[in-house]
Amino acid sequence: MYDLHMHTxxxxGELLPMELVRRAAVLGYDTIAITDHADASNLAHLVETVAAIRDSARYYGVDLLAGVELTYVPPPLxxxxxxxxxxxxxxxxVVHGETVVEPVxxxxxxxxxxxxxxxxxxxxxxITVEDARAAAAHGIALEITSRAGHNRTNGHVVRVAREAGCPLTVDxxxxxxxxxxxKEARQAVALGAGLTEAESREILFRDRKQLLQK
Structure with a gap:
């Protein structure tokens, strides 16, 4: 299993990076990304700090991705x-998208x-179909999320992604x-968003590294 959007x-977030890694490992994850909220003020610190525990995460069988979630950054920047x-x-x-519950x-x-x-x-x-098509052209995945509030538009995201041929990720x-x-909760999120059983299996368990190899 994977999760490409997590905070510490x-x-x-509430957890130290290594505690998050350990808890994820116990649940059966083999790939996670720590993507704390970032702007120009903390970008370098976040990447460096998470990268420092990559080797430690391997002791728990977890491939740890050092990432960021660009949050409330002015679009031109x-x-x-x-x-x-x-x-x-x-x-x-990751970019913090235009969720309907925050003033992005x-x-x-x-x-x-x-x-x-x-x-x-x-x-x-x-999200518009036009933007989803642009995402598909750039190899960018749209997120199906379990987070309260943000998940209100999961069904719309699935419909638009299908029309645009855009990859999806469940985080x-x-x-x-x-x-x-x-594992069961992830499947429920995928199916609840309107994905079929076959689509859910493909999205939930395929190799996430393929998505990141641009």
């Missing part, structure tokens, strides 16, 4: 900041979907221990 005490994150060594760049700046989805350095658009809200957006998903 490095931003607004997203491409340069995403590029900087990759140059600093980030394995994955309009144009954030478009900026993320047209950026070659972005890997996942988190909780993209009422928890974990902030606390109770947010971590079991």
């Amino acid at each position: 005490i490095l931003s607004d 997203i491409p340069a900041l995403a590029r900087d994150a990759k140059r600093l060594g980030a394995d994955i760049v 700046a309009p144009g954030t989805n478009h900026a993320a979907c047209t950026c070659e350095y972005v890997d996942v658009l988190g909780h993209p809200g009422l 928890s957006d974990t902030h606390a221990p109770s947010d971590l998903l079991s």
Whole structure:
């Protein structure tokens, strides 16, 4: 199993990075990404800090990806900041999408979907088909999320992704221990979003590294 969107005490989460790794390992995850909230003020610190425990995570059988979630960044600045994150060594760049429950700046989805350095658009809200097509062209996945509030538009995201031929990822957006998903819970999120059994199996268990190899 994988989860590409998780938070720790490095931003607004409750767990130390290694505690998050251990709890995920016990649940059966073999790949997780720590993607704490980032802007220009903390980008380098987040990437460096998480990268420092990659080797420790392997003791628990977890491939740890050092990442960031660009959050509330003005849309014109997203491409340069995403590029900087990759140059600093980030394995994955998530952008905090235009969820319907937060005042994310309009144009954030478009900026993320047209950026070659972005890997996942988190909780993209009422994303347009045009932006989803741009995401597909750039190899960017749209997120199906279990996080309360953000998950209100999961069904819309699935429908748009199908029409646009855009890849999907199922993530928890974990902030606390109770947010971590079991295998059964992940399947329920996927099916509840409107994915078929076959689509759910393919999305939930395929090799996430293929998504990140642009």
